[in-house]
Amino acid sequence: MAGEAFARQLLDHATRLSGTRIPDLVAADPGRAQAMALRVGPVYASFARQRIDPPALAMLEGLAARAGLASALRALVDGADVNGSERRPALHTALRSGIGRGRAARDAHAQALAARTRMAELVASLRGSGVSDIVNVGIGGSDLGPRLVVDALKDFGDGRFRLHFISNVDGSEVQHVLRGLDPARTAAILVSKSFGTWETLLNGALVRDWLGGGERLYAVSANVPAAEAFGVAPERVLPMWDWVGGRYSLWSAVGFAIALAVGMQGFEALLAGAAEMDVHAVEAPLEANLPVRHALVAVWNRNALGLPTQAVLPYDQRLAQLPAYLQQLVMESLGKSVRSDARAPDLATVPVVWGGAGTCAQHSFFQALHQGTDTVPADFIGVVRPAHAYAGNHAALLANLLAQAEALGNGHAAEDPQKAHPGNRPSTLFLLDALTPHSLGALLAMYEHSVYAQSVLWGINAFDQWGVELGKRIAGELLPSLRGEGAAGDPVTRTLIDEIRARS
Known part of the structure; x- marks a missing residue:
């Protein structure tokens, strides 16, 4: 767990390296590119352009060892109550692998297998039903994960179903999604663990009525009644x-839409890729552990270098939803200003995660990445083998991926200061052999384990999200006021409600 002593060590190493630039680190160690790379199955990661050297990395690995990170990773998969504030385990790993040794993990894995069998039966029945379109209604983890995976794996479906997603309570989304669909050939999945999620129930009622009833309505929920x-x-x-949080739930029946899009075989391959990363996370030593390395670099960038944001830059249009997915995974899990022991953290915690798909993002915000006053560490994600035959396009895409990482790291000197690029901007570069269900599962599980490892190092709970609830409660209190039934809210809100009602 991070403390004052660790903060001092971070400061000492950051001060020692303050005059050392990324090109200097690379030039000083001919073997750095190989030594700072790790591979797990189809996922290769290069940390060579991070602003960190072996002594600083060894210090971080020592912190991880003293914090009991290896034991914490094992406790997660074994079913210990790692979600302390809610006194329960977080067993998303049991949805995809049977490596958990505890009773809770074994029971969870058995339940997951049974649910998967039922899901396979529903997939088969829908395939023979004449349904052509599937509408997934959910929000947060009930939307972001399935939406990302369905979009990313569109090359692996047989085209039997077209998938559509409704998440926003804004009625415009419902209107635009349903427009052009035939209710007689459409089925809908309502995804809500409590079956009390306000947005999902409002949208679900609209979709149910549009379908003409519940005959082609499906649900994923813990509240069957x-x-x-x-x-x-x-x-x-x-x-x-x-025991599964929403942002960790795509591996469960929440992935029903995924199974419909890519078939049960594709869904099983997604789980297998994640399971491969689970085994690596709990068995690999800290110094050769990919999610641990990713977590240590994230802590270094946030706390030693004082960098408050993190860019996610997938160089594959199929992964365009990845930044939004990781926003929830990282910021909902790590957005805590109170430690698990109720004390304030010794160090800053969550970075702001944002990003976009290359090469489009290069023509949007990369100007700020290269020449802005703030340094933004980046995760680049590339795919070696494409799923199309346009070799020239793919070569150009990879050239841009490699060039941007090199330019951010090395910079460019120029007599005209307007044209100078300061460089020394850290990045990690991931390469997937190909974008497949297996490799995507491994990549997403890597991020999950990294987030958990960061939470252990900061001493915070990665599995509750009390910060989501307050605004939702206040919104419920304000609804009557918007209908003209009394007054609620503070003076500013009441003035705004008057303005809204005057123009409604």
Whole structure:
């Protein structure tokens, strides 16, 4: 767990390296490119352009060892109550692998296998039903994960179903998604663990009525009675559990939409890729552990270098949803200003995660990445083998990926200061052999384990999200006021409500 002593060590190493630039680190060590790279199955990661040297990295690995990070990773998969504030485990790993040794993990894995069997039966029945379009209704983890994976793996579907997603409570999204669909050939999946998620129920009611009832309505929920009361037959309700947080749930029946898009075989391959990373995370030594290395670099950038944001830059259009997915995974998990022991953290915690897909992002915000006053560390993600035959396009894409990472790291001197690039801007570069269900599963699981490792180092709980609830509660209190039924809110809100009602 981070403390004052660790903060001093970070400062000492950061001060020692303050005059050392990334090109200097690379030039001083001919073997750095190889030594700072790790591979797990189809995922290769190069940390050579991070502003860190072997002594600083060894210091971080020593911190991880003293914090009991290896034991913490094992406790996660074994089913210990790692979610302290809610006194329960976080067993998303049990959804995809049976490596957990505890009773809770074994039971969870058995439940996951049973749910997967039921999901396979529903997938098969839908394939023979004449349905052509599937609408997934959910928000947060019930939307971002399935939306990302369906989009990323579009080359692996057989085209049997077209997938659509509704998440925003804004009725415009419902209107635009349903426009042009035939209700007689459409089925909908309502995804809500509690079946009390406000946005999902509002949108779900619109979709149910548009369908003409619940005949082609499916649900993924822990609250079967509420789903039944909504009009979903119990045989069309797949389970969720309180030991899986929403942002970690795409591996469960929340991935029903994924299985419909890529088939059960593709879904199983996604889980297998994640399971491969699970085994690596709990068995690899800290110094050769990919998610641990990623976490240590993240802590270094946030705390030693004082960099408050993190860019995610996938150089594959199929991964365009990855920054949004990681925003929730990282910022909901690590957005804590209180440690698990109720004390304030000794160090800053969560970075702001943002980004976009290359090469489009190069023509958007890369100017600020290269010449802005703030340094933004970046994760670049590339794919070696494309799923198309346009070799020239893919070569250009990879050239841009490599060039941007090199330019950010090395910079460019120029007599005209307007044309100078300061460089020394750190990045990690991931290469997937190909974008497949297996490699995508491994990559996403890597990020999950990295986030958990960061939480252990900072001493915070990665699995609760109390900060999501306050605004939702206040919104519920304000609804009557928007309808003209009394007054609620503070003076500013009441003035705004008057302005809204005057123009409604």
